[in-house]
Amino acid sequence: MIRFYNCKILDGNFNIIENNELWVKGNKIEYIGRAKHGVFEREIDCKGNVLMPGFKNAHTHSPMTFLRSCADDLPLDRWLNETVFPMEARLTDDDAYYLSKLAVAEFVSGGITSAFDMYMFPHAIAEAAKSTGFRTAICGSVNNFTSSAPELEENYDKYNNYCDTVSFQLGFHAEYTTDISILRDIADIAGKYKAPVSTHCSETKKEVAECIQRHGKSPVELFNDLGLIDYGGSLFHCVHLSGRDIEILKEKKDITAVTNPASNCKLASGIAPLSRLDKEDIRLAIGTDGPASNNALSMFREMYLATALQKLQTEDASALVPERVIEMACKNGAYAMGTDNDCLAEGKLADIIMIDLDRPNMQPVNNIVKNIVYSGGNENIALTMVNGNILYERGEFFIGEDIEKLYGKCTEITERIKQI
Amino acid sequence: MIRFYNCKILDGNFNIIENNELWVKGNKIEYIGRAKHGVFEREIDCKGNVLMPGFKNAHTHSPMTFLRSCADDLPLDRWLNETVFPMEARLTDDDAYYLSKLAVAEFVSGGITSAFDMYMFPHAIAEAAKSTGFRTAICGSVNNFTSSAPELEENYDKYNNYCDTVSFQLGFHAEYTTDISILRDIADIAGKYKAPVSTHCSETKKEVAECIQRHGKSPVELFNDLGLIDYGGSLFHCVHLSGRDIEILKEKKDITAVTNPASNCKLASGIAPLSRLDKEDIRLAIGTDGPASNNALSMFREMYLATALQKLQTEDASALVPERVIEMACKNGAYAMGTDNDCLAEGKLADIIMIDLDRPNMQPVNNIVKNIVYSGGNENIALTMVNGNILYERGEFFIGEDIEKLYGKCTEITERIKQI
Structure with missing residues (x-):
């Protein structure tokens, strides 16, 4: 089980819930609520950043x-x-x-x-x-x-x-x-x-x-x-x-x-x-x-x-x-x-992102939703979880393949295709 | 003197020069050309990334x-x-x-x-x-x-x-x-x-x-x-x-x-x-x-x-x-x-940025200028130098003030101003 704590959570109506934590078990959201006892393989301190459903x-x-x-x-x-x-x-x-x-x-x-x-x-x-x-x-x-x-x-x-x-x-x-x-x-x-x-x-x-x-x-x-x-x-x-x-x-x-x-x-x-x-x-x-x-x-x-x-x-x-x-x-x-990942709620698929507010383009935090839409960029993605697995975190990729090798392979393919 | 090497340089006509390096002395660009002997306080391996004039x-x-x-x-x-x-x-x-x-x-x-x-x-x-x-x-x-x-x-x-x-x-x-x-x-x-x-x-x-x-x-x-x-x-x-x-x-x-x-x-x-x-x-x-x-x-x-x-x-x-x-x-x-920082050339003010090509949004590198304009974002800024000083590098700020303290100060000011 993965525990996200010290976070702001965007709920189903895109309002901010403070002082809650979010637990992920397998590929689903297990719990959203006040801190309580649990056993975790990883605990992630969100440092006040935002958890929200991933973009579709x-x-x-x-x-x-x-x-x-x-x-x-x-x-x-x-x-x-x-x-x-x-x-x-x-x-x-x-x-x-x-x-x-x-x-x-x-x-x-x-x-x-x-x-x-x-x-x-x-x-x-x-x-x-x-x-x-x-x-x-x-x-x-x-x-x-x-x-x-x-x-x-x-x-x-x-x-x-x-x-x-x-x-x-x-x-x-x-x-x-x-x-x-x-x-x-x-x-x-x-x-x-x-x-x-x-x-x-x-x-x-x-x-x-x-x-x-x-x-x-x-x-x-x-x-x-x-x-x-x-x-x-x-x-x-x-x-x-x-x-x-x-x-x-x-x-x-x-x-x-x-x-x-x-x-x-x-x-x-x-x-x-x-x-x-x-x-x-x-x-x-x-x-x-x-x-x-x-x-x-x-x-x-x-x-x-x-x-x-x-x-x-x-x-x-x-x-x-x-x-x-x-x-x-x-x-x-x-x-x-047709996927059950439309919002952060217990039982939903754990397709979750963390928005980094700790960047100048998100400051001051007058309104999180407006900040995301009017000022946000990929620089604000601190973490991306799909189906309960973290595929991206602070610049690092966890997609089953070395990113440099993937760039190299795609460059090779592109060069071949471009040759007439 | 600061040496940037292993870089692609966008020249005055926004064409790419390969296999050159760029040296900065004081607040100006001292040298652009092939590798040669020099004495440096810092040498920056650009890892094949792009040096270009900063955005105005x-x-x-x-x-x-x-x-x-x-x-x-x-x-x-x-x-x-x-x-x-x-x-x-x-x-x-x-x-x-x-x-x-x-x-x-x-x-x-x-x-x-x-x-x-x-x-x-x-x-x-x-x-x-x-x-x-x-x-x-x-x-x-x-x-x-x-x-x-x-x-x-x-x-x-x-x-x-x-x-x-x-x-x-x-x-x-x-x-x-x-x-x-x-x-x-x-x-x-x-x-x-x-x-x-x-x-x-x-x-x-x-x-x-x-x-x-x-x-x-x-x-x-x-x-x-x-x-x-x-x-x-x-x-x-x-x-x-x-x-x-x-x-x-x-x-x-x-x-x-x-x-x-x-x-x-x-x-x-x-x-x-x-x-x-x-x-x-x-x-x-x-x-x-x-x-x-x-x-x-x-x-x-x-x-x-x-x-x-x-x-x-x-x-x-x-x-x-x-x-x-x-x-x-x-x-x-x-x-x-009215500033002499319009392009990267010897004698120009050292207002230089490094574009990180090593991100998925810049791959493959079919055309660097089109990549920057059509696909680029703040995530691609690896380094920003103004007047010969590095003010930003890979997420870190060097602007004479702790960034967290600055966020805190600006939040405090904003909260005060918002109160009627």
């Missing part, structure tokens, strides 16, 4: 780390066709495994305890999660070019019975890469398992316009009409939504709209209407997207942008306050991934 | 650290009148000294080696810079309520002969807080010393509209007509500029437009047209603004936002590339402050 990265493509700073400052079509696609074509499953582990290292160094991860190498992602101890919900990525509906169903079964930090959700890449016959097959699978389906949705104006041209309706309307989201799911990006789209999202209580503000900036896609969606009580979660389109994998950046861009979009400095944003980042992401 | 925070209000997370999510007028002004009224010079030192700690922990700092306690700022060893160009902040043109002239003389890391530039708060008779007096002083004048300019739509109502012209036109910017100066914010404003900035070669993107987001002021200004060859620098309106004091955030918001504004993913942004952050800010 609700949309990413972790193996794309090789593309960091390699595919920048290009319009979307050139970005995809000139750099992303040709380089991705050279990736092996083994490459994707190491590149995904590099992303895991970045996740845990930034307080991210789970990721909803879509990429064409589900096995590499699952192995990377298993070997590092990181929690990953793999998202299916079926499209016309890779994978298929039958393979999706196979993966659904396989990776939901893989190891206790890996799960799998039905998903496809996007409307613009997936024929309607495949979408129908996926809807059938969703119906069979009464399972949510997730996908990229309404990221760019062009995507929406072309979908309307093809099908006479927006992506959200199309997915709804096909029964794809009858059992919920996560819609990644949701930048360009119509009034009707928003009505549909509102009706479907199990849908999560996942925002990816840094990626939407970098690819000039636009600003998702988060304030409006939040006012309509549509569940919002936050993701970093992949390192090719961000380029960092930091939920601090995303949380900051989520609120900052809303203030610009609505011309209202009071728009989307940090108290809402932190709930999206910690709690709603857990809902999207 | 070209606009801030450092003593406002007490307002971090204390005045958030309010429209500008309520923000000023309900929180900022009443709390500022309780500040003493001694308070401002400690609060400014807290900002200095945050600056050096984020690789900032100098700041252009405007606040109503110039003596506190000067003393904070002197006692910590930080480089500060104080900017005059004359307005109808505090200071005056004669006091500005006194300060100009006093703080330009104070200590070797402190300088002073003529400046006033803003058009909307300063009567035209005072502006005329300041223009006279500028003419007498042939000196630049700096001020807040065109931050909000309302400010510009009211200036036009009062004077029949925009702030930039007014300052130009009054001869205030005949010898250059820095215009802070520059969010809402007309075509004629841009022409004036272009004609005045010594003007620097200083952008403060995080502040402009948080207060819902808008996006400054940086791409357009850059295309017109108008010098751009970058600042954090104060902790009340940001809330972090991180140039990584500002650099990222500078490019990210341009991509949104212009709907072009190729807008304002990191290579331009880093020049604004390191070089142009030095010009604005």
Whole structure:
């Protein structure tokens, strides 16, 4: 059992509880309360710092780390066709495994305890999660070019019975890469398992316009009409939504709209209407997207942008306050991934981070939640625990592999892929 | 003499030089070149990391650290009148000294080696810079309520002969807080010393509209007509500029437009047209603004936002590339402050930072400049040297005061000020 003491605990409502301690037994939170007798393998003096639920990265493509700073400052079509696609074509499953582990290292160094991860190498992602101890919900990525509906169903079964930090959700890449016959097959699978389906949705104006041209309706309307989201799911990006789209999202209580503000900036896609969606009580979660389109994998950046861009979009400095944003980042992401790690409470999975207040950017401590969202950065992550195991602590990684060797391996892979 | 070896050096054009070392003697860079014999008090193995010129925070209000997370999510007028002004009224010079030192700690922990700092306690700022060893160009902040043109002239003389890391530039708060008779007096002083004048300019739509109502012209036109910017100066914010404003900035070669993107987001002021200004060859620098309106004091955030918001504004993913942004952050800010620390070269002031590439967010190293701007954060600052002295190294502060005591002192001040 691990004992955290001398800490401030962010409770389920993101209020601070003082003078309590938190115990972890196995992969769960055993106890939160006043000091009492216990037997521990480790006792951690938090020195007045904050314990809170880890950030949930609700949309990413972790193996794309090789593309960091390699595919920048290009319009979307050139970005995809000139750099992303040709380089991705050279990736092996083994490459994707190491590149995904590099992303895991970045996740845990930034307080991210789970990721909803879509990429064409589900096995590499699952192995990377298993070997590092990181929690990953793999998202299916079926499209016309890779994978298929039958393979999706196979993966659904396989990776939901893989190891206790890996799960799998039905998903496809996007409307613009997936024929309607495949979408129908996926809807059938969703119906069979009464399972949510997730996908990229309404990221760019062009995507929406072309979908309307093809099908006479927006992506959200199309997915709804096909029964794809009858059992919920996560819609990644949701930048360009119509009034009707928003009505549909509102009706479907199990849908999560996942925002990816840094990626939407970098690819000039636009600003998702988060304030409006939040006012309509549509569940919002936050993701970093992949390192090719961000380029960092930091939920601090995303949380900051989520609120900052809303203030610009609505011309209202009071728009989307940090108290809402932190709930999206910690709690709603857990809902999207279907994991029981949304808050710090007895019985919940022990996915916990410690925020270091002992840095100038957190001082004075007028308001911890506002400090985290408006001023926080990876420098403030003192410790990251996933499933009861400490994977990162004060600059050191405990992910089953020497970090320098991992950097070396990923550099080697990247250099090989870059050679034409 | 201090020797840095085993480093990558970002040269004056922000290209990487490999296999060179850099020596610092006194407060200057003594040598950059191949290894040769020397006698050193310290030799620093950079372990392959990057040496680059420090970031220049070209606009801030450092003593406002007490307002971090204390005045958030309010429209500008309520923000000023309900929180900022009443709390500022309780500040003493001694308070401002400690609060400014807290900002200095945050600056050096984020690789900032100098700041252009405007606040109503110039003596506190000067003393904070002197006692910590930080480089500060104080900017005059004359307005109808505090200071005056004669006091500005006194300060100009006093703080330009104070200590070797402190300088002073003529400046006033803003058009909307300063009567035209005072502006005329300041223009006279500028003419007498042939000196630049700096001020807040065109931050909000309302400010510009009211200036036009009062004077029949925009702030930039007014300052130009009054001869205030005949010898250059820095215009802070520059969010809402007309075509004629841009022409004036272009004609005045010594003007620097200083952008403060995080502040402009948080207060819902808008996006400054940086791409357009850059295309017109108008010098751009970058600042954090104060902790009340940001809330972090991180140039990584500002650099990222500078490019990210341009991509949104212009709907072009190729807008304002990191290579331009880093020049604004390191070089142009030095010009604005009138300090000879714009790049790493022999004879330049030793204001140097070391970027830690040995973190997941910098891996793989496909492109160092893009890595810094798109992925970098305070976690990547391994060392900050100002004027030949190391003020920060791997989490430790060397600013002449115990950091814990400084946090304690600033907390005490903040608690006192918050009590009504």
